[in-house]
Amino acid sequence: MVGALNLLTGFLLDFFLGDPGGRWHVVVGIGKLIEGLEKALFPQERHFRREFVLGFVVVVAMVGGLGVSYFFLRRFLRSYSLFLFSVAEVYLIFNFLSLRTLLRRGEEVKKALDEGDLPRARKSLKHLVGRDTEYLSEWEVVRGCVESLAESFNDGVMAPLFYISLFGALGGLIYKTTNTLDSMLGYRDFRYFFFGFASARFDDILNFLPARLSILFIACAASVLGRWGRSALSVAFRDARKHESPNAGWPESAMAGALGVRLGGVNYYGGKREETAFLGDFVLDLTPERIGEALSIVRLGSFLALGFFTVISILVGRIW
Template identity: 40%
Template sequence: MIALLAAVVERLVGYPHWLVDRIGHPVIWIGRLIEAQDKRLNDPEASFDGRKMRGVVAIAVVVLAVLIVALGIQSLLRFLPFGWVVEVLLASSLIAQKGLRDAVSDVARALGEEGIEGARRAVSHIVGRDTSELDEAGVSRAAIETLAENTSDGVIAPLFYLALFGLPGAAVYKAINTADSMIGHRDERYEAFGWGAARLDDLVNWIPARLTAVLFALAARGMPGADGDAAWAAARRDATKHASPNAGWPEAAMAGALGFGLGGPRSYAGETLDLPTMGEGRRDLTAEDIATAIGLFDRAMMIALGALAVWALAGVVL
């Protein structure tokens, strides 16, 4: 029930910007803990294997600290008359459904109202790639790819662990995912130290990524112009081409569902990477196509909420 209510609250309200300004956000607090471990343990003079072990210790400290705090908060709230309300609000902060939708919608709006320069600025807030040279199709693909991938690790994964393990499960997932985004890079500083965080993130996202692909395929079946069978076929065919063992599943499923061609070459820090394509459809995408992708996202979220409702009802009955 907590997962269902948290999803509804987050979908309607999100995490207000004024609250971020006043007290921050759980991801910010977790990020500070990760930064502290990075400064304390990531010794550039240590051997590769030594830095690898230090990174494992760092992610273990972060996960254990977040787990202890979350368990403590949950235990305390269970003794309060309306503690479940606070638990729902806290859990909703670990989901990014509304924030993701709004950010991607801003890109489509910018394309229509501000032109390519405004759209580049808008999409730069949600992607890590270079955006200064992107045309309309490049901006649109970047927004849609981000929507697909973050549906998995920003929405479905935290809901999955929230439903299974309550507030501690969602909090620990968020800690692992945040650590991966901060230190799970393949560069000189983090290739060894971030190895543990990256591998753990791969593990915890394995099921949610594939669930997200299924949700997109199901959502496409009831959507005019979309194709559920093509969504699943594209996911099975193209997902394993992706460098990540998980990110390709939702991206390929969305591409197949809507007849888009996603992925392909992109630039990071001035270096062009020749990445595989997801889907076999057209690549000259527009703001209208972003809106279509958001429509598929909305349908997938309704299916997810329905599944959570069934889960909650089953828990009450049993």
């Protein structure tokens, strides 16, 4: 029961307060550790085997080092003071969830579009996506925002809740460390193709189940809100595997089905053109209204997921 209460408290703190930000944010500290390890271990002389091995060492050092350290710390805190244990768990859970920030970023894009300020919408979208946004049309801004809301629903809400419900804040720590490794090192460019390989693959493994579960909550939320819940499921099972990512295609295609829109297409990264598979069907236009609908689905889907994983946490607590 303590684990479930910690999960609920951490979620509500994130929903009402948002990220703590700055140097107090645990994920920022994780990022600095990764940056330091990269500087120390990235080989001066390029060789794919050496880069692959050292990239694997970074993953083991970060995930294993932080995981083992907190495992013993939480054992000590739990035996010393249940209150201090709960404070530590809640603070970490608060840091590992990013629903409020995700909603705020999406609302900023929609507000700019509603006010007819396309340049501001493009600038706001930069906080959500890695693609070039300077020359996007209105419907392309909407597409990018909806795609990011769907994918981040898994990365920022579903997956952390999944692992926290099973293993407490320790599970969240391992997931967010892996996810941050992927976001910093898991690129397919010349520098990181081999060095970041282990980071990207481990992130794929940890996201495998949460990404597929996410379509259920998107579909349920869509049905409650009067959107196309059944279509969310059918489109996800039809189109998810078309996506380059083994996981991102599931929430994105489910969101496409729920909204009745087609996602995917041409994006530019650093001026380089990349084509992604189309997800969903062209039923409705990609207007700013679609962002509002996606935000509602993400918000309700997150609370549905909270209820589900709170029950899981209670059951796991009884077993353990």
